[in-house]
Amino acid sequence: MSERNNSNEHHGKKPKVRTEMSRRQFLSYTLGGTTAFMAAGMLAPMIRFAVDPALKHKGEADWVKVVEEAKVTNEPQSFAVQVHQVDGWYESEVELTAWISKGTDGKIFALNPTCKHLGCTVNWNTNPQYKNQYFCPCHGAHYTADGKNLAVAPAPLDEYKVKVENGFVYLGQLGANTRG
Template identity: 75%
Template sequence: MNEHSNQESQHHGEKPVARREMSRRQFLNYTLGGAGAFMGAGMLVPMIRFAVDPVLQPKAQAQWVKVVEESKVSNEPKSFKFKVHQVDGWYESEPELEAWISKGKDGKVFALNPTCKHLGCTVNWNGSPEYKDQYYCPCHGAHYTADGKNLAVAPLPLDEYEVKIEQGFVYLGQLGPNKRV
């Protein structure tokens, strides 16, 4: 009896281990749920990839676009329109853009984007009799120097296109911040 009481005292504070077995219903629920999740993921992954893939592609630099003959460019800014090939996600188009092209005091050709840095309206050279020899925005009165420097209202100068001259033609490239001012 001593042995029996010793075994009882050793197991006295412990609960017996209960083995839980999976029922058929639980097994079927887990199996069907896992298979359904696998098939759902198989359908969703290509759709998500299709939607997100254009965003993950590296942004390409703008192609050089032939705009005008160099002989037509003067010290007075002139507006020139040109088309670019644009890929926006899955959509391809050829929008018509505009640039004000002129020669600076140093004799080098430069091109400015006519989009006002205040609220995005289009600026014009000598657009107001009040501001002679300046770019003027009719929306809110912003005005800029011939080099695109902001004088009033707009927080930043006009953006500038990269310019290269080849075989007597002016080519425009990537649009970026104004380096002239």
């Protein structure tokens, strides 16, 4: 009877099973971990290279010397300037155009000639139907001398920051129109 009691005591408990890692599992884990570590080491610089330009803070644009202050009139004039531009890894010399004039307040301002409707280039006083206005030949948008949108375009022309220093007009960052 004592044998029976002993077998009943062990019957309710599961025997302890020792799990050991086989050589095959050990090699699989070791090689898999090493491969993942080496792949991460190779991919990290590539990801950094691809994402880095997007993460860089874009500072203010450099001031670009455009024209002598004495040559600016109340009538808008088109001026083209060469600007060094960096887009990610691509560097180029780009020609920018600005319409520069004096406002009714006597202050010099500069407008970007890109129409806010579909991106065509506007010109000053080229349509006899719209005297003394910027006119877009693509879809008939027109603007006041201050760049305020009158028809078709959803927003006024963008405005460059302007500073006058030592008798010359300098253009800076392009931003929203403060005049129109």
